[in-house]
Amino acid sequence: MWAEKDIKKVLVSEEQICNRAKELGAQITEDYASKPPLLVALLRGSVPFLAELIKHIDLDIQYDFMDVSSYEGTESIGDIKIIKDLDTSVKGLDILLVEDIVDTGRTIRTVCETLLHKGASSVKVVTLLDKPSRRIVDVKADYVGFEVANEFVIGYGMDFDQKYRCLPYIGVLKDECYQNIEE
Numbered sequence: 738m739w740a741e742k743d744i745k746k747v748l749v750s751e752e753q754i755c756n757r758a759k760e761l762g763a764q765i766t767e768d769y770a771s772k773p774p775l776l777v778a779l780l781r782g783s784v785p786f787l788a789e790l791i792k793h794i795d796l797d798i799q800y801d802f803m804d805v806s807s808y809e810g811t812e813s814i815g816d817i818k819i820i821k822d823l824d825t826s827v828k829g830l831d832i833l834l835v836e837d838i839v840d841t842g843r844t845i846r847t848v849c850e851t852l853l854h855k856g857a858s859s860v861k862v863v864t865l866l867d868k869p870s871r872r873i874v875d876v877k878a879d880y881v882g883f884e885v886a887n888e889f890v891i892g893y894g895m896d897f898d899q900k901y902r903c904l905p906y907i908g909v910l911k912d913e914c915y916q917n918i919e920e
């Protein structure tokens with residue numbers, strides 16, 4: 738595969754992700770049995786996870802997308818801005834926010850507050866990865882795929898300067914990949 742030369746290590750394999758998505762889907766199915774949620778996926782990182790997760794939610798769910806500004810390179814940039822809003826009204830709906838990774842927590846805090854402000858009945862968060870050691874804002878995801886250490890990760894939707902999103906696993910890049918981009 739083209740990216741193999743850039744990968745220092747694989748943290749979570751495709752098989753592990755699929756198995757965990759099955760477990761999360763079953764839990765979500767149980768928890769929302771009386772009223773299916775609207776899944777709100779944050780572009781673009783959460784798309785592969787959303788696609789896997791919805792196969793395992795056995796409810797009449799719908800999904801929509803939001804795009805918020807987040808990272809340039811490996812560092813956070815200032816405040817979160819909404820670049821693309823939802824097409825669906827959230828009034829009276831139970832929302833399940835789908836995220837690729839919760840890092841400082843700023844993104845999910847801002848988006849959750851925005852959705853509640855717009856009249857959502859409830860907002861919960863499902864994230865493929867959680868990096869609790871980097872938390873700045875006191876927030877907790879309701880459903881977590883895997884907890885990871887304080888390392889920048891790529892793959893399964895997550896990018897480094899828009900690269901590596903399409904890898905079917907989650908990995909860590911070799912140090913020289915960051916140096917190359919700075920030159």
Ligand code: IMP
Pocket residue numbers: 779782807808813836837838839840841842843844845888889890891895896897
């Ligand atoms: P937060 O607002 O700091 O929690 O950042 C969340 C967003 O930052 C995620 O949706 C990702 O787009 C990005 N992000 C945070 N950590 C990583 C990482 O290790 N790899 C790739 N993107 C990351």
